[in-house]
Amino acid sequence: MRKINxxxxxxxxxxxxxxxxxxxxxxxxxxxxxxxxxxxSSIGSNILDQILENADIADRKKMPICQDTGMAIIFLTxxxxxxxxxxxxxxxxxxxxxxxxxxxxxxxxxVKDPFDRVNTGDNTPAIIHYDIVEGNRLxxxxxxxxxxxxxMSRIHMLKPSDGIEGAKEAIISTVDLAGGNACPPMIxxxxxxxxxEKAAFLSKKALLRDVGEHSVxxxxxxxxxxxxxxxxxxxxxxxxxxxxTTALGIHIEVFPxxxxxxxxxxxxxxxxxxxxxxxI
Amino acid sequence: MRKKITTPLNKEKIIELSAxxxxxxxxxxxxxxxxxxxxxxxxxxxxxNLPFDIKDAIxxxxxxxxxxxxxxxxxxxxxxxxxxxxxxxxxLDSGLSGMIGKGDRNEAVISAMIRNKAIYFxxxxxxxxxxxxxxxxxxxxxxxxxxxxxxxxxxxxxxPCIVVIDSEGHDLYKxxxxxxxxxxxx
Numbered sequence: 105m106r107k108i109n110x111x112x113x114x115x116x117x118x119x120x121x122x123x124x125x126x127x128x129x130x131x132x133x134x135x136x137x138x139x140x141x142x143x144x145s146s147i148g149s150n151i152l153d154q155i156l157e158n159a160d161i162a163d164r165k166k167m168p169i170c171q172d173t174g175m176a177i178i179f180l181t182x183x184x185x186x187x188x189x190x191x192x193x194x195x196x197x198x199x200x201x202x203x204x205x206x207x208x209x210x211x212x213x214x215v216k217d218p219f220d221r222v223n224t225g226d227n228t229p230a231i232i233h234y235d236i237v238e239g240n241r242l243x244x245x246x247x248x249x250x251x252x253x254x255x256m257s258r259i260h261m262l263k264p265s266d267g268i269e270g271a272k273e274a275i276i277s278t279v280d281l282a283g284g285n286a287c288p289p290m291i292x293x294x295x296x297x298x299x300x301e302k303a304a305f306l307s308k309k310a311l312l313r314d315v316g317e318h319s320v321x322x323x324x325x326x327x328x329x330x331x332x333x334x335x336x337x338x339x340x341x342x343x344x345x346x347x348x349t350t351a352l353g354i355h356i357e358v359f360p361x362x363x364x365x366x367x368x369x370x371x372x373x374x375x376x377x378x379x380x381x382x383x384i
Numbered sequence: 385m386r387k388k389i390t391t392p393l394n395k396e397k398i399i400e401l402s403a404x405x406x407x408x409x410x411x412x413x414x415x416x417x418x419x420x421x422x423x424x425x426x427x428x429x430x431x432x433n434l435p436f437d438i439k440d441a442i443x444x445x446x447x448x449x450x451x452x453x454x455x456x457x458x459x460x461x462x463x464x465x466x467x468x469x470x471x472x473x474x475x476l477d478s479g480l481s482g483m484i485g486k487g488d489r490n491e492a493v494i495s496a497m498i499r500n501k502a503i504y505f506x507x508x509x510x511x512x513x514x515x516x517x518x519x520x521x522x523x524x525x526x527x528x529x530x531x532x533x534x535x536x537x538x539x540x541x542x543x544p545c546i547v548v549i550d551s552e553g554h555d556l557y558k559x560x561x562x563x564x565x566x567x568x569x570x
Contacts, residue, residue, distance in 0.1 A: 171449045284486060285464045
């Protein structure tokens with residue numbers, strides 16, 4: 105058994121909230137630079153320059169890359185030999201988010217009720233996903249999600265007879281619909297199989313991969329390559345104003361499913377698709 | 385070459401601009417997004433005056449992040465515009481001359497733009513730190529209780545924008561996508 109005080113969790117979450125919002129990950133910077141070489145639209149190319157310059161300014165000034173500092177999505181991967189002491193883990197995570205958003209000058213974007221829409225004032229509650237695994241390590245990953253792209257995400261409950269072609273169609277049509285609203289060049293997370301919520305969860309989790317890191321399953325990897333090519337032929341381009349750079353990457357996760365179903369969830373990420381991780 | 389333009393944008397200035405023009409905008413703009421729009425429309429329906437003169441004004445769809453001490457504003461990139469589509473025609477018919485946001489608009493907005501000779505600019509979504517650098521002053525003038533969604537008067541200097549829908553209804557989101565689309569032949 106390994107003891108971890110929840111204060112450590114709170115402090116880590118707080119720091120990761122700030123880091124994720126200030127610093128654009130290098131894999132994304134590299135993908136943006138690479139895509140600029142292939143961009144045929146001059147407006148598109150200028151937009152890619154602005155995105156890169158913006159990342160540089162945010163980094164230097166330690167300010168949010170995007171004003172929509174998102175709803176905080178927290179992934180906790182907990183080794184089952186860990187014993188948390190000092191209080192409730194849930195409370196520690198929420199407190200970490202509260203402090204991170206306050207002390208980091210991050211925007212508070214959460215409303216208490218979907219209809220009365222009064223801001224909670226501290227960006228909580230965060231969405232927390234727990235995963236219990238073997239061992240005694242704790243992995244905390246913070247992925248602030250903006251809703252320009254989240255609003256353009258979709259889930260399609262296909263029939264088994266729709267098959268892989270149906271899944272491709274569902275993914276491409278979702279990206280086409282997202283267009284300029286989702287801040288392209290996008291990063292696209294896809295979850296195929298499982299149940300309604302499992303597919304959605306997998307599509308979100310797929311966004312945590314480094315851009316262009318392919319699935320280890322050969323047919324899924326091929327699907328990712330084919331779909332990225334087709335998506336970049338849609339013409340949407342940077343910010344939807346035309347061009348070849350519609351997506352930087354597409355990450356697909358698959359899971360066993362029911363004899364009657366073929367769920368396909370598409371979670372659209374914007375060009376920063378923020379995430380920061382720490383292993384304790 | 386980026387054209388330099390200064391607010392207020394009257395109709396004479398607007399008709400000179402065409403979809404695809406990359407501009408550097410300077411002068412006053414007002415910030416408003418979801419909750420702020422709802423409130424403006426409610427005020428208008430009650431017959432009350434808006435907290436600012438909407439004639440020839442520009443609204444920027446943004447909810448900035450908090451400013452650090454000594455800074456004018458936090459990060460301040462555009463939010464997605466279609467959520468304001470339900471409110472926009474009424475504002476255009478009341479004198480609003482343009483909007484800055486990101487993403488396409490519905491037919492009702494485009495018709496109201498043509499009818500009123502208005503203009504719609506896109507700023508680069510996610511370029512929020514860069515845009516913050518172009519804001520030289522920020523003042524909350526109403527709806528303070530809405531936090532980030534409060535109505536602000538900003539003064540901007542050389543704010544990079546692209547004309548995406550012009551006063552004749554030319555829509556860059558449609559035309560450029562078609563131009564760059566590679567139709568797959570099976």
